[in-house]
Amino acid sequence: xxxxxxxxxxxxxxxxxxxxxxxxxxxxxxxxxxxxxxxxxxxxxxxxxxxxxxxxxxxxxxxxxxxxxxxxxxxxxxxxxxxxxxxxxxxxxxxxxxxxxxxxxxxxxxxxxx
Amino acid sequence: xxxxxxxxxxxxxxxxxxxxxxxxxxxxxxxxxxxxxxxxxxxxxxxxxxxxxxxxxxxxxxxxxxxxxxxxxxxxxxxxxxxxxxxxxxxxxxxxxxxxxxxxxxxxxxxxxx
Numbered sequence: 320x321x322x323x324x325x326x327x328x329x330x331x332x333x334x335x336x337x338x339x340x341x342x343x344x345x346x347x348x349x350x351x352x353x354x355x356x357x358x359x360x361x362x363x364x365x366x367x368x369x370x371x372x373x374x375x376x377x378x379x380x381x382x383x384x385x386x387x388x389x390x391x392x393x394x395x396x397x398x399x400x401x402x403x404x405x406x407x408x409x410x411x412x413x414x415x416x417x418x419x420x421x422x423x424x425x426x427x428x429x430x431x432x433x
Numbered sequence: 434x435x436x437x438x439x440x441x442x443x444x445x446x447x448x449x450x451x452x453x454x455x456x457x458x459x460x461x462x463x464x465x466x467x468x469x470x471x472x473x474x475x476x477x478x479x480x481x482x483x484x485x486x487x488x489x490x491x492x493x494x495x496x497x498x499x500x501x502x503x504x505x506x507x508x509x510x511x512x513x514x515x516x517x518x519x520x521x522x523x524x525x526x527x528x529x530x531x532x533x534x535x536x537x538x539x540x541x542x543x544x545x546x547x
Contacts, residue, residue, distance in 0.1 A: 416532035424476035
């Protein structure tokens with residue numbers, strides 16, 4: 320059974336039209352991460368939550384926001400998508416973020432921007 | 434800062450051939466090391482990990498040994514199958530990385546032909 324679930328698997332949006340991607344987990348993990356992965360590249364961490372504490376990577380554009388209303392759910396909001404934001408977005412969780420913790424990934428949402 | 438370097442792909446080989454993917458890292462102290470695999474259109478899955486020097490991680494016929502003296506974590510499999518076709522990412526979590534942040538290599542695409 321899937322433990323980290325991302326919806327939708329494919330999302331098409333228009334240039335400048337806000338979009339929200341969803342992630343849920345059944346693992347009851349404290350940490351949830353959002354990564355952006357462009358074609359043929361490594362995943363790039365955008366931000367993460369430890370419980371309700373939000374941690375932004377220094378180079379994450381302001382256009383990207385996140386919400387975590389409870390332990391199970393986390394959302395990625397792109398306020399004004401540009402063509403350069405077309406990518407696979409991966410959600411991941413880990414138990415407590417300590418060194419050696421395994422991250423569990425969802426299947427990803429592939430975002431297209433028209 | 435921490436970094437991971439892995440061999441470029443694509444690596445193309447025949448079924449039952451021996452696979453090696455080189456991975457070296459730069460980090461202070463003793464990071465945790467991981468290999469993740471990404472099948473087409475999917476998220477990442479942990480393949481194996483090692484958390485201290487000389488540890489050997491193994492799973493599904495894949496092995497990697499944490500070599501502190503050469504700062505390496507090369508992935509090997511003795512006899513590959515077509516189903517092993519995927520992109521393989523070497524990654525680390527450094528001792529100074531907060532909340533289990535993963536630093537990925539660029540990924541190596543492996544194509545196994547019948």
